[in-house]
Amino acid sequence: MSLGYEDQDNLLEDAQDLKFGLQSYNERDDCRAGRSIINKSEIDTCIPRLQKEGNHLFKTGDNEGAILKYEKAIDILEELTLREKPRGEEWNRLDNMKIPFFLSLAQCELNLLNYNKAISWSTEVIERDCNNAKAFFRRAKAHVGAWNSVLAKLDFNKAFSLDNNISxxxxxxxxxxxxxQNGKMPKN
Incomplete structure (x- = not known):
């Protein structure tokens, strides 16, 4: 039997079983990426749940898993900010909701010794809140790991000026x- 096309005839002669992969979502997975969030109640349940799940993974030492949760929350918030007027009231509210996730991502990246990523996430916070001592402190620690001693000192001093309790x-x-820097670190 011929289909009239050589390539299709070859496929017919050497037929193989097709394999399909299906992925099911349960009702609880309402925070999956690429899905449009329609109403405020979904935001109010989804974002805190992702934060809670990320925090749990972080506490158990699963920094990579926590990063995935935090990044998913940021992706959702980013999608929502795109629908709003830039720098409008709702846009600012959604953008500020990213700050705890950026801080958590910075800490996860510090734990994984990914200093440049930790610097980047901390900088995201500082760009939104220039008085966030925690962001300056984490960025300073990342600068230490990346051997940027001048920038580390600047950030440590800024963190101290914002929060005297961390002196x-x-x-x-x-x-x-x-x-x-002087080569006097004790060996572990």
Whole structure:
């Protein structure tokens, strides 16, 4: 039997079983990427759930899993901000909802020794909130890991100026950084 086309005839002669992959979603997975969120109640349940799941993964040491949850939340918030007037009230509200996720991503990347990514995520926070001591502190620690000592000192000092309660921690970090630069770090 011929179909009139050589390539199709070859496929017919050497027929193989087709394999299909199906992925099912349960009702709980209402936060999947690429899905349009229609109403506010979905935002109010989805974003906190992703944050809670990411925090749980972080606490159990699964930084990569936590990163996936935090990035998914940011993707959803980003999709929603695209629907709003830039710098409008709702746009600003949604954009500010990203800050805790950026901070969490910075910490995860620090734990994974991905210093440039940690710097990038911390900078995202600082661009939105220039008085966020935690963002400056995490970026400073990332700069230490990336051997950017001048930038690390600037960020540590800024973090200290924003939050006097971290003076001991900042001083300890600066001391460790100076020892590392002078080659006097204790061996583990």
């Amino acid at each position: 001991t921690t900042v001083n300890n970090q600066l001391t460790l950084m100076d020892k590392a």
